[in-house]
Amino acid sequence: MSFSPFLIRQRSRTLAKLLCNLSFHRSMGGGPRTFPGGINKWQWKRMHEKKAKEKERRLLDQEKQIYQARIRSQIRAKLAAGSEGRDREWRTASSPSYYNPMSPKDQIKALADRFMKEGAEDLWNEDDGELESAPLRPIQRPVSARGIETPMEFRNDVSDRRNLDDNRSRVLHPLGDSLITRRFSVQARRRGAPRFRFRRNGGSSSDGDDDSEIGLDGDLVSSYRDGNKVLRSSKSLPSFNFNEGDASVDDESGSRGRTGVNKIMSRGSLGSYDAKKVRRTLRAFEGDDSNLLEQVQFIREELNKRKSIGHEVGQEQEDSFLTHKRFDECGVSPLTIKVLTSAGYVHMTKVQEATLSVCLEGMDALVKAKTGTGKSAAFLLPAIEAVVKAKSSCSNQRTPPIVVLILCPTRELASQIAAEATVLLKHHDGIGVQTLIGGTRFKLDQKRLESDPCQIIVATPGRLLDHIENKSGFSVRLMGLKMLVLDEADHLLDLGFRKDVEKLVDCVPRQRQSLLFSATIPKEVRRISQLVLRKEHAFIDTVGLSGVETPSKVNNQLRVVLSGVEAPSKLYNQLGSAFQVKQSYLVQSHELQFQLVHQLLKDHTSQVIVFCNTAMVTSLLYLLLREMMMNVRELHSRKTQFYRTRISDEFRESKRLILITSDVSARGMNYPDVTLVIQLSFSLKKTQLGIPSDRVHYIHRLGRTGREDKEGEGILILAPWEEHFLDDIKDLPIKKSQSIQLNPNIKLEMDDAMMKIDNSIKEAAYHAWLGYYNSIIEIGRDKTTLVELANRFSSSIGLEKPPSLFRKTALKMGLKDIPGIRIRK
Numbered sequence: 085m086s087f088s089p090f091l092i093r094q095r096s097r098t099l100a101k102l103l104c105n106l107s108f109h110r111s112m113g114g115g116p117r118t119f120p121g122g123i124n125k126w127q128w129k130r131m132h133e134k135k136a137k138e139k140e141r142r143l144l145d146q147e148k149q150i151y152q153a154r155i156r157s158q159i160r161a162k163l164a165a166g167s168e169g170r171d172r173e174w175r176t177a178s179s180p181s182y183y184n185p186m187s188p189k190d191q192i193k194a195l196a197d198r199f200m201k202e203g204a205e206d207l208w209n210e211d212d213g214e215l216e217s218a219p220l221r222p223i224q225r226p227v228s229a230r231g232i233e234t235p236m237e238f239r240n241d242v243s244d245r246r247n248l249d250d251n252r253s254r255v256l257h258p259l260g261d262s263l264i265t266r267r268f269s270v271q272a273r274r275r276g277a278p279r280f281r282f283r284r285n286g287g288s289s290s291d292g293d294d295d296s297e298i299g300l301d302g303d304l305v306s307s308y309r310d311g312n313k314v315l316r317s318s319k320s321l322p323s324f325n326f327n328e329g330d331a332s333v334d335d336e337s338g339s340r341g342r343t344g345v346n347k348i349m350s351r352g353s354l355g356s357y358d359a360k361k362v363r364r365t366l367r368a369f370e371g372d373d374s375n376l377l378e379q380v381q382f383i384r385e386e387l388n389k390r391k392s393i394g395h396e397v398g399q400e401q402e403d404s405f406l407t408h409k410r411f412d413e414c415g416v417s418p419l420t421i422k423v424l425t426s427a428g429y430v431h432m433t434k435v436q437e438a439t440l441s442v443c444l445e446g447m448d449a450l451v452k453a454k455t456g457t458g459k460s461a462a463f464l465l466p467a468i469e470a471v472v473k474a475k476s477s478c479s480n481q482r483t484p485p486i487v488v489l490i491l492c493p494t495r496e497l498a499s500q501i502a503a504e505a506t507v508l509l510k511h512h513d514g515i516g517v518q519t520l521i522g523g524t525r526f527k528l529d530q531k532r533l534e535s536d537p538c539q540i541i542v543a544t545p546g547r548l549l550d551h552i553e554n555k556s557g558f559s560v561r562l563m564g565l566k567m568l569v570l571d572e573a574d575h576l577l578d579l580g581f582r583k584d585v586e587k588l589v590d591c592v593p594r595q596r597q598s599l600l601f602s603a604t605i606p607k608e609v610r611r612i613s614q615l616v617l618r619k620e621h622a623f624i625d626t627v628g629l630s631g632v633e634t635p636s637k638v639n640n641q642l643r644v645v646l647s648g649v650e651a652p653s654k655l656y657n658q659l660g661s662a663f664q665v666k667q668s669y670l671v672q673s674h675e676l677q678f679q680l681v682h683q684l685l686k687d688h689t690s691q692v693i694v695f696c697n698t699a700m701v702t703s704l705l706y707l708l709l710r711e712m713m714m715n716v717r718e719l720h721s722r723k724t725q726f727y728r729t730r731i732s733d734e735f736r737e738s739k740r741l742i743l744i745t746s747d748v749s750a751r752g753m754n755y756p757d758v759t760l761v762i763q764l765s766f767s768l769k770k771t772q773l774g775i776p777s778d779r780v781h782y783i784h785r786l787g788r789t790g791r792e793d794k795e796g797e798g799i800l801i802l803a804p805w806e807e808h809f810l811d812d813i814k815d816l817p818i819k820k821s822q823s824i825q826l827n828p829n830i831k832l833e834m835d836d837a838m839m840k841i842d843n844s845i846k847e848a849a850y851h852a853w854l855g856y857y858n859s860i861i862e863i864g865r866d867k868t869t870l871v872e873l874a875n876r877f878s879s880s881i882g883l884e885k886p887p888s889l890f891r892k893t894a895l896k897m898g899l900k901d902i903p904g905i906r907i908r909k
């Protein structure tokens with residue numbers, strides 16, 4: 085047979101392309117056997133993790149240096165300016181110029197900057213010298229009824245009020261210490277109807293700058309002024325007006341008084357700047373003690389009154405995951421309201437109430453809310469509104485731009501969100517939604533995109549990048565993007581996804597609205613979120629500082645943080661109701677864990693999800709339970725996408741089914757009737773950001789039950805050597821359960837069933853088990869113990885002897901010479 089040169093060229097090109105694709109897909113998925121430099125997959129991964137950490141550290145250092153340089157240059161500038169002009173008058177014979185170069189206004193600004201630093205809770209450094217040495221002269225200007233006129237007095241007031249008990253001090257400072265200490269220009273006064281009033285910028289409230297008011301109960305009303313967020317209290321409470329650059333502070337009502345204040349403040353601002361060592365308790369301001377005590381007493385009484393009122397109002401709200409706010413009150417288009425009403429959505433959930441107005445205004449937001457509380461609708465509604473708005477401005481395009489891009493970490497979640505969006509778009513003619521997810525044919529995606537143009541895309545990052553890189557038309561359509569949503573944002577900003585997300589962000593317009601949603605947002609993720617969000621974004625936290633991310637009726641404290649301004653906007657009653665999701669853990673050796681799961685499942689009659697750490701162990705447990713005649717299904721990454729979708733849909737529809745799954749079902753999946761979640765050990769893999777993922781995984785897995793305010797239960801099964809990992813979730817309401825007496829007859833039955841399972845499945849499960857725990861640093865460090873445990877697991881699943889490993893694999897895993905490891909000849 086002879087080939088034409090053209091055909092040969094064509095074929096070799098196709099082959100090269102195939103090989104290229106293969107290596108790409110390997111690096112995305114299971115991984116190649118060797119990596120550049122001859123290192124193994126784990127070394128390669130660790131190397132990249134290390135590099136990422138170093139990069140992060142470098143960035144932080146740079147940030148710190150920039151910050152310090154800015155402060156230094158400010159101080160230098162002030163020092164220079166201080167030698168002449170208006171600052172001169174602030175110097176007195178008794179105060180050396182080093183200590184007193186700035187006007188109070190500038191010092192206040194410098195101090196405010198300093199307080200933005202984490203951990204800076206006091207103005208005074210050890211090196212700042214004795215506070216007493218600063219002459220505290222009585223202020224000559226008239227003192228207001230509130231008794232607080234100067235920043236110093238305000239500091240004293242704040243410090244005193246900090247001594248109140250925890251709850252009270254939180255309510256006293258609804259914006260949190262950081263805000264209070266950042267707003268230094270103080271004009272405190274008391275009105276007939278007392279309120280807290282916080283103003284961020286110096287101008288009047290009509291100057292378009294940020295202006296915030298929060299009531300003592302933290303009740304918050306939000307609005308915007310010239311694109312800036314305004315948080316406003318609707319309650320009347322004691323009023324403190326913090327106005328940076330407020331004329332009343334700069335008001336030179338007496339140089340003596342001002343000098344006294346200035347001296348104290350300048351010590352704080354110009355002493356060894358960042359060398360805060362010991363916190364010092366401030367002296368109460370002389371002569372004002374009685375007045376202040378009265379104030380504190382007044383505020384306490386006010387608080388108690390508020391608490392008792394809040395108790396009654398809050399109790400009612402606590403009992404439901406819905407609020408009193410209706411969808412038709414919030415500016416959602418009538419066509420969407422129509423669907424919402426027909427779907428039975430009349431009132432908003434807490435997260436929807438907290439986020440809708442912010443998102444509809446076009447502001448970027450980072451949103452943390454409990455699992456199963458309606459986050460999807462919270463971002464889908466503004467997304468639809470964004471499309472409606474964009475459509476009205478350019479309606480005559482044949483292929484519309486992609487206006488909204490929603491990124492999800494798993495294919496199932498993307499499909500679920502697209503399905504929900506399709507329902508919400510029912511009455512919106514000409515607006516479409518499509519999914520771009522892995523596991524389907526790329527060409528089919530392209531065809532769908534061409535034949536059925538849409539404005540909303542729900543995608544997993546990998547497949548989306550494929551489209552961007554391989555279809556120029558797609559990138560062009562993305563140029564019209566108005567909104568980017570990251571669901572399960574912490575997961576998307578971590579591990580394998582991070583680089584993809586970075587690339588994607590580079591491919592979409594900078595002028596866009598970005599919304600990040602998740603039930604878990606660790607500190608590290610908040611920092612990294614700047615990759616996607618604008619600096620001026622809202623952080624909306626419906627879980628609260630002391631709250632837990634798992635569904636509960638307790639601690640539903642809603643906080644809104646806007647560019648560093650934090651406030652509990654609803655302080656619900658924190659006592660009373662029991663947790664909806666009962667959480668417990670059982671300690672059982674690996675050998676008996678499958679039997680324990682079987683016993684728990686036998687005792688439970690409705691929908692259950694069992695989470696395993698690896699796909700192969702998931703498969704083994706599924707086959708075992710199926711052999712034992714249980715009504716089970718399996719769902720993990722080793723299954724085809726078609727199978728996964730089918731099982732996911734079947735499980736969602738059913739009422740009495742058991743789903744054995746890996747972490748592909750851990751996030752976002754809405755199976756409304758799940759009443760029990762069993763976690764077979766933690767998922768212990770550390771994330772790239774170094775966040776212990778066991779806590780995050782535990783919360784998301786548990787979140788598959790107790791949805792929409794329903795009852796649910798979570799049981800975590802741990803091996804004895806895993807017990808110390810509980811430290812990461814000790815703040816959650818999880819209790820040790822009474823040990824369960826295992827039925828010896830079941831053991832025999834289980835052994836029989838295990839015998840029927842193909843050895844190749846058990847061997848794969850053993851290899852997966854060993855590989856998984858070997859990659860967990862805490863466990864993989866002690867190879868001898870690890871191999872011992874793995875071999876016990878091997879015998880518990882009915883293998884006569886532990887399966888052998890390829891020499892190369894054992895070498896790569898660092899297990900070659902470990903006793904108990906068998907090497908394949």
Ligand SMILES: Nc1ncnc2c1ncn2[C@@H]1O[C@H](COP(=O)(O)OP(=O)(O)OP(=O)(O)O)[C@@H](O)[C@H]1O
Pocket residue numbers: 406428429430431432433436453454455456457458459460461602603751752753754756787788791792
């Ligand atoms: N306003 C509402 N009224 C009634 N039900 C609602 C409302 N909003 C959402 N739901 C329902 O609440 C359930 C959970 O919603 P959703 O899946 O969006 O939760 P989630 O917060 O995204 O959960 P997860 O953190 O697990 O991703 C869904 O069944 C949804 O239909």
